[in-house]
Amino acid sequence: xxxxxxxxxxxxxxxxxxxxxxxxxxxxxxxxxxxxxxxxxxxxxxxxxxxxxxxxxxxxxxxxxxxxxxxxxxxxxxxxxxxxxxxxxxxxxxxxxxxxxxxxxxxxxxxxxxxxxxxxxxxxxxxxxxxxxxxxxxxxxxxxxxxxxxxxxxxxxxxxxxxxxxxxxxxxxxxxxxxx
Numbered sequence: 525x526x527x528x529x530x531x532x533x534x535x536x537x538x539x540x541x542x543x544x545x546x547x548x549x550x551x552x553x554x555x556x557x558x559x560x561x562x563x564x565x566x567x568x569x570x571x572x573x574x575x576x577x578x579x580x581x582x583x584x585x586x587x588x589x590x591x592x593x594x595x596x597x598x599x600x601x602x603x604x605x606x607x608x609x610x611x612x613x614x615x616x617x618x619x620x621x622x623x624x625x626x627x628x629x630x631x632x633x634x635x636x637x638x639x640x641x642x643x644x645x646x647x648x649x650x651x652x653x654x655x656x657x658x659x660x661x662x663x664x665x666x667x668x669x670x671x672x673x674x675x676x677x678x679x680x681x682x683x684x685x686x687x688x689x690x691x692x693x694x695x696x697x698x699x700x701x702x703x704x
Contacts, residue, residue: 526573530565537561587644595625612637
């Protein structure tokens with residue numbers, strides 16, 4: 525999440541202006557934290573500028589696909605069975621990758637279903653071409669899942685049902701924006 529760490533000398537405003545991502549959001553930071561701008565953070569003190577873990581709030585995401593192993597797959601298989609969440613993205617907060625692989629000390633912040641993009645496309649090292657390829661793979665998987673489900677008795681949504689769902693989701697997100 526977007527945060528700064530005190531050095532015992534700098535004010536919150538100075539730390540924000542020195543931060544690679546926060547410095548581009550000074551107006552927003554002033555609205556949220558202007559009352560603390562003159563405060564000097566103690567050395568090592570962490571100040572969260574936003575609690576929302578998303579890109580437009582300055583969160584940083586890193587692709588850790590190289591960490592996938594049978595233990596991690598097992599954790600997510602169990603989690604998916606318990607929640608009946610079979611395709612999408614989990615947003616997770618954990619103390620360490622090892623804890624996650626052992627199924628301990630983690631919380632699920634969000635379940636992001638089929639409509640959510642693969643978050644790792646925003647990893648700083650990914651090219652635009654590779655990001656597009658990843659999105660196309662995502663859409664292909666959704667297509668194949670839809671075809672499989674239809675063949676096994678789960679009817680496609682009607683246009684009307686889809687439009688109603690999207691309208692309700694849009695309304696829901698407007699409400700959530702008021703809380704952040």
